Amino acid sequence: MFGLIKTWKALEARGIMGINRRNADYVLKYNKRSLYPIVDDKIITKERALAAGIHVPEMYGIIETEKQIEKLHEIIGGRNDFVIKPAQGAGGDGILVIADRFEDRYRTVSGKIISHEEIEHQVSSILTGLYSLGGHRDRALIEYRVTPDQIFKSISYEGVPDIRIIVLMGYPVMAMLRLPTRQSGGKANLHQGAIGVGVDLATGVTLRGTWLNNIISKHPDTTNAVDGVQLPNWDGFMKLAAGCYELCGLGYIGVDMVLDQDKGPLILELNARPGLNIQIANDTGLTQRTHAIEAHIEALTKEGISEDAEQRVRVAQGLFGHVQPR
Numbered sequence: 001m002f003g004l005i006k007t008w009k010a011l012e013a014r015g016i017m018g019i020n021r022r023n024a025d026y027v028l029k030y031n032k033r034s035l036y037p038i039v040d041d042k043i044i045t046k047e048r049a050l051a052a053g054i055h056v057p058e059m060y061g062i063i064e065t066e067k068q069i070e071k072l073h074e075i076i077g078g079r080n081d082f083v084i085k086p087a088q089g090a091g092g093d094g095i096l097v098i099a100d101r102f103e104d105r106y107r108t109v110s111g112k113i114i115s116h117e118e119i120e121h122q123v124s125s126i127l128t129g130l131y132s133l134g135g136h137r138d139r140a141l142i143e144y145r146v147t148p149d150q151i152f153k154s155i156s157y158e159g160v161p162d163i164r165i166i167v168l169m170g171y172p173v174m175a176m177l178r179l180p181t182r183q184s185g186g187k188a189n190l191h192q193g194a195i196g197v198g199v200d201l202a203t204g205v206t207l208r209g210t211w212l213n214n215i216i217s218k219h220p221d222t223t224n225a226v227d228g229v230q231l232p233n234w235d236g237f238m239k240l241a242a243g244c245y246e247l248c249g250l251g252y253i254g255v256d257m258v259l260d261q262d263k264g265p266l267i268l269e270l271n272a273r274p275g276l277n278i279q280i281a282n283d284t285g286l287t288q289r290t291h292a293i294e295a296h297i298e299a300l301t302k303e304g305i306s307e308d309a310e311q312r313v314r315v316a317q318g319l320f321g322h323v324q325p326r
Contacts, residue, residue, distance in 0.1 A: 015285030017276060026290065030169065030251025031272050038248045039270035040133055043087045043141055045248070052247055054240065055266050057083075057258075058144040066127060069120050075142050083146075084123060086131040087139040092187045094131030096122050097145060097159075109158055109186055146266065149259040151232060155179055157221040159186030163199070163237055163257045166274055166286065169297055170245030170309065172238055172316045173289040175199040176278040177206055177231065182221050190277050195219065197226050198282035202321020204234025210280045235313065236265045242309040242316075244270055292319055 038044055049056045060082060061075030076082060085095040096119065097109040105113050123140045125131070132138040152161045159180030166174045176196050180186045183193030190196050195216065198207035209216045209226040219226055231237070241255040244267070254274025258266050279285055296315060300306065307315065 015288035016279055017286040019276065022276060026252040027273055035249045036272055039250060039272045041087050042269050043139060045270055048247055049267055054247060057146055057266055060142045063123055063140040066124060069123055072120060081145040083143050085141050086126040087141050088132040090133055092189045094126055146258045147261045149232060149261045154222055154224040155219050155226050155229065157181050157186060159188060160258055162188045162268060165241035165255045166278060167241050167245060167253050167255055168290050168293050169251045170242050171293045171312045172201060172241050173293060174278050174282055174286060175201055176281045179219060195226060196277055196281035200322045202317040204231040207282060233265055238313040239309055240265055240267060242312045289320055
């Protein structure tokens with residue numbers, strides 16, 4: 001027990017944030033419970049983003065009841081690829097990604113051939129709340145399938161890599177690229193075996209990687225280096241993330257985004273309780289960064305000054321970038 005306490009004190013000294021501190025000092029302090037539905041329901045998030053002119057994957061349709069499942073043919077139409085996901089799902093569970101058609105059947109992103117009836121069964125399972133937070137009845141969302149930018153081809157296995165940026169009161173504080181692996185089944189979920197790679201806030205250049213809580217330098221499936229990769233349109237990602245504060249009103253969030261080869265940066269979803277593994281990928285703690293932002297906001301408040309999303313990005317890049325922004 002003494003050894004564990006000593007180890008934790010050493011981590012705290014490095015500014016490592018634990019789950020209790022995250023919940024007490026940030027989630028409970030900055031996130032009003034009444035606003036949680038905005039981020040816990042992907043459909044509400046998407047509708048608010050569209051109204052605000054923020055880019056998200058196109059929504060093809062929503063199924064809310066078993067009766068509406070018969071409309072699935074109409075929603076899919078002649079599309080060869082699409083995604084079906086639970087509106088209130090978490091951790092990537094329940095998501096079905098269709099990559100192509102095979103005669104009168106469908107081919108998933110992993111190559112499995114399934115029937116239309118199997119897709120209907122998946123939608124039915126979503127509606128029952130099988131994948132939702134708290135097991136409540138849910139809605140099924142059918143949307144555009146993101147095609148990852150070619151830059152990820154050498155450092156990702158199937159699936160869609162995504163970028164998570166932790167945002168405090170509109171200021172980005174830490175970023176991570178999540179790369180699917182064979183073990184994760186093509187999903188960008190760290191708990192299922194995806195890779196987390198730290199990203200320099202100033203430049204968008206990837207740092208080191210972490211896989212199953214081990215430090216790595218190469219992708220286990222492609223064997224290519226995951227560090228030193230310049231992510232395109234990085235300022236665009238940072239501004240998108242910073243602007244999500246106004247979008248949802250929550251002060252401490254994780255913003256998950258993707259880079260589509262045709263449509264550029266898109267917001268996938270927002271998270272009111274973002275995980276803490278991002279600290280391992282960046283080899284630094286969140287606490288010192290969040291304290292720096294809180295001190296900055298306090299100083300601005302005394303002077304009666306507020307900053308827009310672009311200004312907040314520049315502040316964050318100046319404070320936390322390994323290389324100063326141009």
